[in-house]
Amino acid sequence: xLSVEQLSKxxxxxxxxxxxxxxxxxDVRPDGRSLDELRPLVLAKNVAPTADSSAMIRLGNTKVxxxxxxxxxxxxxxxPTDGSFSVNFEFSPVCSPNAKAGPxxxxxxxxxxxxxxxxxxxxxxxxxxxxxxVLAWTLFIDVYCLEGSFVDFFYDGNVTDAAMMxxxxxxxxxxxxxxxxxxxxxxxxxxxxxxxxVSLKMIPVSTTYGxxxxxxxxxxxxxxxxxxxxxxxxxxxxxxxxxxxxxxxxSPLSQxxxxxxxxxxxxxxxxIYDQYFA
Amino acid sequence: xxxxxxxxxxxxxxxxAEFRKIxxxxxxxxxxxxxxxxxxxxxxxxxxxxxxxxxxxxxHGAVSQEKCIVDVEYSRAAFASAERKRRARGDKKAQEISLxxxxxxxxxxxxxxxxxxxxxxxxxxxxxxxxxYAVCVNAATLALIDAGIPIRDVCCAVSCGVAIKDxxxxxxxxxxxxxxxxxxxxxxxxxxxKTGEMVFFEVESRLHMDYFRAQI
Numbered sequence: 001x002l003s004v005e006q007l008s009k010x011x012x013x014x015x016x017x018x019x020x021x022x023x024x025x026x027d028v029r030p031d032g033r034s035l036d037e038l039r040p041l042v043l044a045k046n047v048a049p050t051a052d053s054s055a056m057i058r059l060g061n062t063k064v065x066x067x068x069x070x071x072x073x074x075x076x077x078x079x080p081t082d083g084s085f086s087v088n089f090e091f092s093p094v095c096s097p098n099a100k101a102g103p104x105x106x107x108x109x110x111x112x113x114x115x116x117x118x119x120x121x122x123x124x125x126x127x128x129x130x131x132x133x134v135l136a137w138t139l140f141i142d143v144y145c146l147e148g149s150f151v152d153f154f155y156d157g158n159v160t161d162a163a164m165m166x167x168x169x170x171x172x173x174x175x176x177x178x179x180x181x182x183x184x185x186x187x188x189x190x191x192x193x194x195x196x197x198v199s200l201k202m203i204p205v206s207t208t209y210g211x212x213x214x215x216x217x218x219x220x221x222x223x224x225x226x227x228x229x230x231x232x233x234x235x236x237x238x239x240x241x242x243x244x245x246x247x248x249x250x251s252p253l254s255q256x257x258x259x260x261x262x263x264x265x266x267x268x269x270x271x272i273y274d275q276y277f278a
Numbered sequence: 279x280x281x282x283x284x285x286x287x288x289x290x291x292x293x294x295a296e297f298r299k300i301x302x303x304x305x306x307x308x309x310x311x312x313x314x315x316x317x318x319x320x321x322x323x324x325x326x327x328x329x330x331x332x333x334x335x336x337x338h339g340a341v342s343q344e345k346c347i348v349d350v351e352y353s354r355a356a357f358a359s360a361e362r363k364r365r366a367r368g369d370k371k372a373q374e375i376s377l378x379x380x381x382x383x384x385x386x387x388x389x390x391x392x393x394x395x396x397x398x399x400x401x402x403x404x405x406x407x408x409x410x411y412a413v414c415v416n417a418a419t420l421a422l423i424d425a426g427i428p429i430r431d432v433c434c435a436v437s438c439g440v441a442i443k444d445x446x447x448x449x450x451x452x453x454x455x456x457x458x459x460x461x462x463x464x465x466x467x468x469x470x471x472k473t474g475e476m477v478f479f480e481v482e483s484r485l486h487m488d489y490f491r492a493q494i
Contacts, residue, residue, distance in 0.1 A: 093351040094324050
């Protein structure tokens with residue numbers, strides 16, 4: 001005799017769309033959440049002491065870890081007063097049974113570009129300059145998805161929001177030691193005793209909605225994203241500035257839905273800011 | 279840096295044959311059949327096991343009627359070591375380690391119980407402070423146990439260096455990164471405690487045969 005839970009799982013496997021529809025008709029989702037409820041969010045700092053700063057985000061079952069390493073370089077000739085940063089996102093092999101060796105796949109590369117684009121808006125490279133045209137910092141931001149319900153190369157379980165938050169959290173914790181160029185020897189002198197944190201113009205928070213038959217589901221799980229058409233990602237700052245609205249294809253949205261999604265994201269951004277970054 | 283002080287202490291206060299602090303947990307991932315996280319001193323490794331399951335299309339050539347395929351993938355976070363090393367996934371060093379791990383576990387898992395299937399083991403090094411190969415083997419063994427996959431015996435690995443002091447050879451067990459960089463002769467050995475068998479053995483420097491026998 002099957003339990004209700006086992007029966008539900010079997011129905012979810014056989015006819016997944018009907019299964020999800022029957023829950024949405026009652027304004028609830030299969031995991032018991034309401035349509036605009038987040039999964040439990042856990043933020044752990046300094047998880048990788050070998051990196052200069054690091055953070056790990058757990059959003060439900062999705063786990064993303066970010067580590068930032070700072071190194072010094074000579075600034076580019078075109079921008080002598082700027083340092084640089086580069087974001088690299090990868091799906092770790094532990095994340096999926098279908099992992100293959102080789103360069104990051106398209107989904108991972110798209111994510112790197114997305115994170116890079118947001119950071120360009122909120123991070124000023126000027127602050128990374130140590131001595132114009134001589135020395136500057138360069139930040140290597142490495143993000144690894146450790147668990148994200150990776151289903152046949154279509155990532156899920158809302159890796160986007162977790163990744164964005166891990167990067168911002170690591171940046172907030174990053175402290176760069178003071179470096180002065182000795183006038184006589186022209187060599188850099190590092191003063192580890194004195195380090196300053198980097199500053200962000202604003203704190204971006206990413207909010208992703210899955211879309212299923214015209215209904216928006218906040219923080220979609222693997223299955224919800226898979227069954228619906230393309231998800232929507234909105235990135236807002238804590239003060240309500242809209243940084244990014246991303247929707248690639250999928251079924252059409254009404255203007256009210258777009259406006260509601262943005263409003264919701266603004267509210268969520270300030271909540272997350274108050275809770276974790278204030 | 280002196281490897282072994284006159285009183286018999288190593289740089290971090292351990293004795294010659296003393297291990298670093300070991301912390302581990304099983305079942306850290308929900309989606310994997312078995313998973314474990316293991317930390318020996320400052321070296322932290324995650325391992326996930328998927329299987330037995332149907333082999334992927336790419337593995338069709340290797341499918342065997344008598345036993346299962348063991349597939350291992352080793353990966354290392356760029357921020358894992360003190361110096362950031364960005365290695366493309368699938369570079370030579372990673373492949374070499376993946377291959378040695380694969381051979382180790384092919385010998386450990388009772389592969390004849392699962393013909394025409396595949397077992398995948400994935401290992402991710404989050405922090406590397408010496409002995410990462412050994413910790414990978416240990417973490418993967420824990421993940422296999424968590425997955426409930428039948429194995430011949432628990433597979434344990436340790437890295438061991440030889441410090442020669444006053445013409446006496448001391449074995450330093452469970453090397454840390456600073457000891458590994460001191461370029462002393464190192465042996466990495468993987469063995470099965472109950473049966474006493476050695477599964478994997480690697481020596482990567484010159485070592486006098488007399489000292490070698492003592493290490494074993």
